[in-house]
Amino acid sequence: MANAGQQIGHLERGVGLWGALSTNVLNMVGVGPFLTIPLALAAMGGPQAMLGWILGALLALCDGMVWAELGSRIPNSGGSYHYLLRAFGPKSLGKLMAFLFLWQSLLVGPISIASGAVGFADYASVFHPLSATHLKLLAMALCMVNMAVLYRSIRSIGILSVVVTVVVLATCCWIILSGFTHFHPATAFDFPPHAFQISHAFWLGLGSATLIATYDYGGYNNVCLIGGEIKNPTRNIPRAVLFSIMIVAVLYLAMNISILGTLPWREAQHSRVIVADFMQAVHGAFAARVVSLLILIASWGSAFAILLGFSRIPYAAAANGEFPAIFAKVHSKDHFPTVSLLYMGVASMLMCLFSLADLIAGLIVIQTMLQFLGQCIAVILLRRQSPPGPGSFRMPLYPLPALVALLGWLYIVATSQMKHIAVGAGLTVAGTVFFLIQANRAREWPFQKA
Known part of the structure; x- marks a missing residue:
């Protein structure tokens, strides 16, 4: 598919550890936890929803070790595209697996970006009531602004990430401290009758709460998507992945317990802007508006970081000759992928036409399945092929973390609604058919001549 006349450039390794870590944290701490705490409470019917956050943190840590080893071993922009291609065979099944990742990323990327933008617009309504049309236009405008901000050198983006991350962490600390100073154990641990009774409904509720938690924890892999732009990647990629998970897990758990210890869960589960309601109860209306403004900054930063990461995936595939070469075009001066960035930005604007619930619904299931x-x-196949090189990250207790992550993802799919599973299955079938048609035309695997 490559055009012989197309100039394919190389990315610059201009992001250090702090830039990589802040990019991950920005991706993880967006508007998600400020909107989804009520969803988790409703899924389990009480503060026992904290189990979902704890299970989600465990799954994120185990899966993070998978990402850390793969990212350290294959530090290329595009992340999973390269991992799946090499592990399953670049001339056999790996071609299909890598293509399916690319196939789903063309939809998952814009959906992920749009979910942050739509959440941003929802929280903006705290300051002024907005119609449904105005909310969609505001979300689309945010995507456009982020596309413009990212249309520049990666060095300045790394600095910007650090600045916004400081704002995000300060906001989280304010929420946590406010909660701890007004904490009431009887409110936090007001479990309904039979809250921990093991039943089919309990496991389905726990699966839903864990899915919500993994959506909010998601983003620790962002540094792997820009692996070709990370300095000293064999050390900095694993550090950025694992440190970001630990930081955000502590923040999320502390924020949850702080809010649950102040707002009765029966009231909180119906809130659309739970942190604003929490601050209103603790400090009054002015604090509620200030924290809402800070959350808007956080949600902007999250959408910004997701666009940064996903804009590198089509570039990586095109640079490898597996996608139209136009996506491999980089800026002649600042060395960033231009066409790939513009595609993700415009597509995310279109996805903003859907509701936040519609965007979140199938996101985790689709990513899990594909x-x-x-x-x-x-990661297990690569270990069998050859051990990690000198200086590369090796997951502790191998292969236990990979197996725990595998079981965790299977549990989330098994407890999801059938319509979401059907979307993932349909996307897989459609992608496989498209791949086979293209492979047959090019006489490539599995149609190559013996």
Whole structure:
């Protein structure tokens, strides 16, 4: 598919550890936890929803070790595309697995970006009531602004990430301290009758709460998507992945317990802007508006970081000759992928036409079915092919973390609604058919001549 006349450039390794870590944290701490705490409470019917956050943190840590080893071993922009291709065979099944990752990323990327933008617009309504049309236009405008901000050198983006991350962490600390100073154990641990009774409904509720938690924890892999732009990647990629998970897990758990210890869960589960309601109860209306402004900054930063990461995936595939060469075009001066960035930005604007619930609904299930399950297997296959090189990260207790992550993702899919599973399955079938048609035309695997 490559055009012989197309200039394919190389990315610059201009992001250090702090830039990489802040990019991950920005991706993880967006508007998600400020909107989804009520969803988790409703899923389990009480503060026992904290189990979902704890299970989500465990799954994120185990899966993070998978990402850390793969990212340290294959530090290329595009992340999973390269991991799946190499693990499953670049001339056999790996071609299909890598293509399916690319296939789903063309939809998952814009959906992920749009979910942050739509959440931003929802929280903006705290300051002024907005119609449904105005909310969609505001979300689309945010995507456009982020596309413009990212249309520049990666060095300045790394500095910007650090600045916004400081704002995000300060906001989280304010929420946590406010909660701890007004904490009431009887409110936090007001479990309904039979809250921990093991039943089919309990496991379904726990699965839903864990899915919500993994959506909010998601983003620790962002540094792997820009692996070709990370300095000293064999050390900095694993550090950025694992440190970001630990930081955000502590923040999330502390924020949850702080809010649950102040707002009765029966009231909180119906809130659309739970942190604003929390600050209103603790400090009054002015604090509620200030924290809402800070959350808007956080949600902007999250959408910004997701666009940064996903804009590198089509570039990586095109640079490898597996996608139209126009996506491999980089800026002649600042060395960033131009066409790939513009595609993700425009597509995310279109996705803003859907509601936040619609965007979140199938996101985790689709990624799990077409990417996360395959990666847990990929890290084991690569270990069998050859051990990690000198200085590369090796997951502790191998292969236990990979197996725990694999079981965790299977549990989330098994407890999801059938319509979401059907979307993931349909996307897989459609992608496989498209791949086979293209492979047959090019007489490539599995149609190559013996």
